[in-house]
Amino acid sequence: MTVRYWRTMAGRKAAGAGILPRVVLGAVLSGVVPVMGGIAPQARADAPDASVAPTPTTATGPAVQPAPTAPATPAAAPATAPATAPATPAPAAPSGVATPQATPPAPAPTPATAAPTGPLPSGGPDAPELGEEARAVRLQAAQIGLRAFTAAGFHPGKVRHIVLMRFLPTITDAQRAEVVRRFMALARLSRRDNGQQVIASIETGVQMGGEGVDQGFEQGFIVTFNSEGDRNYYVGKPVVTDPAYFDPAHEAFKKFAAPYIIGVLVFDYALPSHQVQHPRRAAALTRPGMAQQQG
Numbered sequence: 001m002t003v004r005y006w007r008t009m010a011g012r013k014a015a016g017a018g019i020l021p022r023v024v025l026g027a028v029l030s031g032v033v034p035v036m037g038g039i040a041p042q043a044r045a046d047a048p049d050a051s052v053a054p055t056p057t058t059a060t061g062p063a064v065q066p067a068p069t070a071p072a073t074p075a076a077a078p079a080t081a082p083a084t085a086p087a088t089p090a091p092a093a094p095s096g097v098a099t100p101q102a103t104p105p106a107p108a109p110t111p112a113t114a115a116p117t118g119p120l121p122s123g124g125p126d127a128p129e130l131g132e133e134a135r136a137v138r139l140q141a142a143q144i145g146l147r148a149f150t151a152a153g154f155h156p157g158k159v160r161h162i163v164l165m166r167f168l169p170t171i172t173d174a175q176r177a178e179v180v181r182r183f184m185a186l187a188r189l190s191r192r193d194n195g196q197q198v199i200a201s202i203e204t205g206v207q208m209g210g211e212g213v214d215q216g217f218e219q220g221f222i223v224t225f226n227s228e229g230d231r232n233y234y235v236g237k238p239v240v241t242d243p244a245y246f247d248p249a250h251e252a253f254k255k256f257a258a259p260y261i262i263g264v265l266v267f268d269y270a271l272p273s274h275q276v277q278h279p280r281r282a283a284a285l286t287r288p289g290m291a292q293q294q295g
Helices: 002-030 041-044 132-144 175-191 228-235 248-260 277-286
Strands: 156-167 202-207 219-225 263-269
Touching: 041 156, 041 248, 156 175, 156 228, 175 202, 175 219, 219 228
Parallel strands: none
Antiparallel strands: 156 219, 156 263, 202 219
16 A cells, blocks of 8 residues: 555656656746746846947957058148148237337448528527627517617618628638629618618628638638617617518528538627717817817
């Protein structure tokens, strides 16, 4: 009895062992039971995906460097590459500051030529400082007025007006002669509006002294007037600036002569009254036995 039972149970176990693999295989094929649920996900995670290209692994050992090769010489430079390195732009000069330019070579020096000094002394800002006498004369003109200052009867008596001239070195003989001629012509051209003559006389001469103190002046003139008023009217500028009260002929001469003259010296003085008295009258006043009037 006991033997049959063990045989029966053994046969059932054998039959069950053969059926179980077939049942499991069919369930797997039908998708009902996953195969080894705990193992399949791990297997799928470890298994490479065929749809993804395999990524080459990097060798852990030292990399092998390729043998160096000589660089190939380019056939031509790219069209966009500049032929030369771009120049650095110069910094802009600040506003108001001139940019230094290249200095051209200096020309060969030429002999200096003396230039005319312009019109004769006119008392401008570049004129020398006035002396005491000149300031006194100008003050007198301002105090009494130009009409009285230039009147023929103002301070009657002989007045000498000395003029010395130094000419331009390049002046010609003809030009110098013309300056002298025009100056001497003032004796008849200088007249007042009523035709009255202003100049009593003029004389001239060339410097001929040997003292060596002539300061380069070459031509001298002595102009004589019968009163200080006549002298004032003749001289005109810079003391008298109103054209109604100075000699237009003398003003025209100064403008003509200015380009030929580089230096002028003027000196005026009045003759004492006893030097201009008539000789016979002076003799009569000093005749013995005649009483002289006091006063």
